[in-house]
Amino acid sequence: MSRILTGIQSTNIPHLGNILGAVLPAIELSKQPGNESLFFIADLHSLTTQKEAAQRINSVNSVAATWLAFDFDTQKNLLYRQSRIPEVCELTWYLSCFTPFPMLANAHSFKDKSERLSDVYTGLFTYPVLMAADIILYDAEFVPVGKDQVQHIEITRDIAQKFNHQYNQEIFVIPQAKVDESVMIVPGTDGQKMSKSYNNFINIFLPEKDLLKVVKTIVTDATPLEEPKNPDTCNVFKLYKLLASETQIAEMRNNYVKGGYGYGHAKTALYELILSKFEKPRARYNELMNNTNLLEKELEVGEAKARKIAQEKLKQVRAVLGF
Numbered sequence: 001m002s003r004i005l006t007g008i009q010s011t012n013i014p015h016l017g018n019i020l021g022a023v024l025p026a027i028e029l030s031k032q033p034g035n036e037s038l039f040f041i042a043d044l045h046s047l048t049t050q051k052e053a054a055q056r057i058n059s060v061n062s063v064a065a066t067w068l069a070f071d072f073d074t075q076k077n078l079l080y081r082q083s084r085i086p087e088v089c090e091l092t093w094y095l096s097c098f099t100p101f102p103m104l105a106n107a108h109s110f111k112d113k114s115e116r117l118s119d120v121y122t123g124l125f126t127y128p129v130l131m132a133a134d135i136i137l138y139d140a141e142f143v144p145v146g147k148d149q150v151q152h153i154e155i156t157r158d159i160a161q162k163f164n165h166q167y168n169q170e171i172f173v174i175p176q177a178k179v180d181e182s183v184m185i186v187p188g189t190d191g192q193k194m195s196k197s198y199n200n201f202i203n204i205f206l207p208e209k210d211l212l213k214v215v216k217t218i219v220t221d222a223t224p225l226e227e228p229k230n231p232d233t234c235n236v237f238k239l240y241k242l243l244a245s246e247t248q249i250a251e252m253r254n255n256y257v258k259g260g261y262g263y264g265h266a267k268t269a270l271y272e273l274i275l276s277k278f279e280k281p282r283a284r285y286n287e288l289m290n291n292t293n294l295l296e297k298e299l300e301v302g303e304a305k306a307r308k309i310a311q312e313k314l315k316q317v318r319a320v321l322g323f
Contacts, residue, residue, distance in 0.1 A: 002035050004178070005140035007042040007082070007131070011050055013062040015201035016274075017186035017194030019070070020242060025180060026144060027070055030077050037077040038138055038306065039067060044082045044089075044130065048123045064295050065288040066205075069281040080302035082134065087310035091133040092126070094317060098162050099129050099155075108151055132156040136172040137310050144178045153177035167320045186242060189218045191235045202239075204278050205285050215271045216264075225262035236266040243273050 006026050008014075014023060030037035041063050043056060050056055060081060067079060082088060104110060109127045113120050135143055135156050143153055153175060160172040185193055188200030195201065202214055218236050223229050231237040231253045241249045252269065255261040275282075288295050 002142055003038065003138065003140050004029060004035055004142045004144065005038045005040070005135055005138055005175075006144055007040050007045070007134055008063050008067075010041045010043045010046045010056060010059040010063050012059055012196055013203050013205060014066045015194060015196065015203055016239075017188070017201060019066070019204065020186050021184045023066060023070055025184075027067075027072050029144065030073065038140065039072065039077065039079050040082045040085075040134065040306070041080070042082050042134070045127065048121060048127065061289060061292055061295055064299055065285045066281075068288060068295070068298060069285040074298055074302060078302040078305050079299060080306040081299055084299075084303045085137075085307050085310050087307065087314045088130070088133045088137055091137050091314060091317060092130045094321065095132055095159050095163070096126060096129045098166065099132075099159055103155060103158065104128060107155065108148065128152050128155045129159070132159045135175050136160050137313050138306070139173040139309075139313065140175050141173060142178045143175050144180065147179060150177050150179060169320060171316055171320060184242065187235055187238050189214065189235070191219055202274075204274055205282055208275065211274065212271050215267050215274070218267060218270075220263040223263075225264075226260055228259040229256045229261070229263075231256040234263070234266070236263060236270055240266070240270045240273065243270075243277050248273070 008022075026037070026039065029035060030039075041060050043060050046056060046059065050059070064079065068074070072079060104125055105114075107128050110120065110125050113124065131152050132155060135153075136159075143156075145153060154177075157174050160174050164171055164174075188194035188198055189202065190198065190200045192198055192200060202211075204211070206214065218239070220234060220236060234256070237252060237256065240252055244252065252266070255265070
């Protein structure tokens with residue numbers, strides 16, 4: 001059995017790009033025979049940028065509701081809040097005593113903001129150590145990541161190997177990064193990569209009228225309704241073909257090239273496709289967000305299982321350290 005671990009940042013509601021690029025591929029991976037998936041909500045990590053308690057609680061609930069809305073199997077796998085496993089914080093301290101300063105100084109998460117050190121908190125600097133603890137605490141073998149996160153997995157591997165070598169014992173499993181080269185890049189409403197940072201995202205869980213308003217903001221060119229249009233350069237079509245069937249894509253392409261079909265028509269078609277494709281997840285998400293007791297029960301089950309694993313591993317670590 002392969003143990004796969006994925007951390008999900010709890011910053012706002014997962015958008016269409018998150019769902020297509022991360023949530024659905026991870027759930028498919030979890031369904032493969034022989035795989036056991038541990039999906040945790042990285043609410044401790046979120047503290048580096050998100051300071052408001054109420055906002056964090058809502059974000060955690062939104063992330064949990066999203067994974068459950070898309071049928072993540074919590075009987076076979078684990079879904080839990082990082083902050084509810086205090087062992088990860090204890091292990092972070094231990095690992096920090098084996099982590100060279102230059103290693104963290106070279107981490108992208110720090111270097112990207114190092115020109116303004118007054119804005120850099122210690123939590124951001126030690127972010128890779130907490131991430132390492134998140135992974136090796138559970139003997140994770142594979143960690144699905146994007147290319148921008150590979151360095152953090154390398155740091156995790158280095159820390160784990162250094163610890164094992166120090167005590168001449170295989171205390172920690174050395175994890176491997178699992179990079180999917182075919183990860184879907186989802187364009188935002190402005191054509192850039194969909195991102196909360198750019199405020200160009202589509203929240204599929206919005207009420208219908210609000211969702212339509214967002215879809216209507218997708219940037220298009222000024223080609224008149226009656227003229228033919230190039231679907232391959234259109235942001236609306238790029239999003240549509242990520243969700244549609246081959247037949248629907250062919251029909252939409254034909255509408256573009258024959259003329260007499262406006263971008264308003266295309267946006268309406270995209271909006272209707274989102275509603276139909278995500279009808280069940282939207283309903284389930286709203287059910288869970290309106291009854292957070294259901295969410296709490298699901299998370300507590302996963303947290304009890306995760307903590308049992310964490311306690312066993314930390315027992316080993318304490319023993320070799322002499323605590």
